[in-house]
Amino acid sequence: MINPKKLIGSVKSATQMGESSVRTVIWAGLGAYSKGTEQVGMAQHMVTKQIQDLVSKGSEVETEMVERIQESKRGLFGQAESQFNQAFNATCGIDRDRLSNFEQKVDHLQEMVEKLAAK
Numbered sequence: 506m507i508n509p510k511k512l513i514g515s516v517k518s519a520t521q522m523g524e525s526s527v528r529t530v531i532w533a534g535l536g537a538y539s540k541g542t543e544q545v546g547m548a549q550h551m552v553t554k555q556i557q558d559l560v561s562k563g564s565e566v567e568t569e570m571v572e573r574i575q576e577s578k579r580g581l582f583g584q585a586e587s588q589f590n591q592a593f594n595a596t597c598g599i600d601r602d603r604l605s606n607f608e609q610k611v612d613h614l615q616e617m618v619e620k621l622a623a624k
Contacts, residue, residue, distance in 0.1 A: 589601075590602075
């Protein structure tokens with residue numbers, strides 16, 4: 506015959522082992538969740554830092570690119586102006602710089618005439 510005390514002891518022991526196993530599984534799950542949360546936080550921090558580094562580097566590159574573009578623009582405008590002056594001189598026989606000086610002299614002469622006329 507089965508001893509009821511032994512049976513109850515065996516059931517209690519099995520229940521305690523079951524509770525212990527369930528508790529272990531729950532703690533392992535909570536630990537995994539916590540570890541995952543930490544790793545997500547670290548990954549977000551790393552991604553944020555990398556993005557900030559990229560933004561900083563991009564800002565430096567933008568400054569360099571703007572300077573290069575401005576230099577290229579000045580060079581192109583200088584070349585275009587030089588070619589225009591050569592073409593203007595070849596077709597009209599007039600040097601643009603001399604024409605500009607002539608315009609300044611005419612403007613100055615006009616100012617002087619206006620001053621004399623006002624007297």
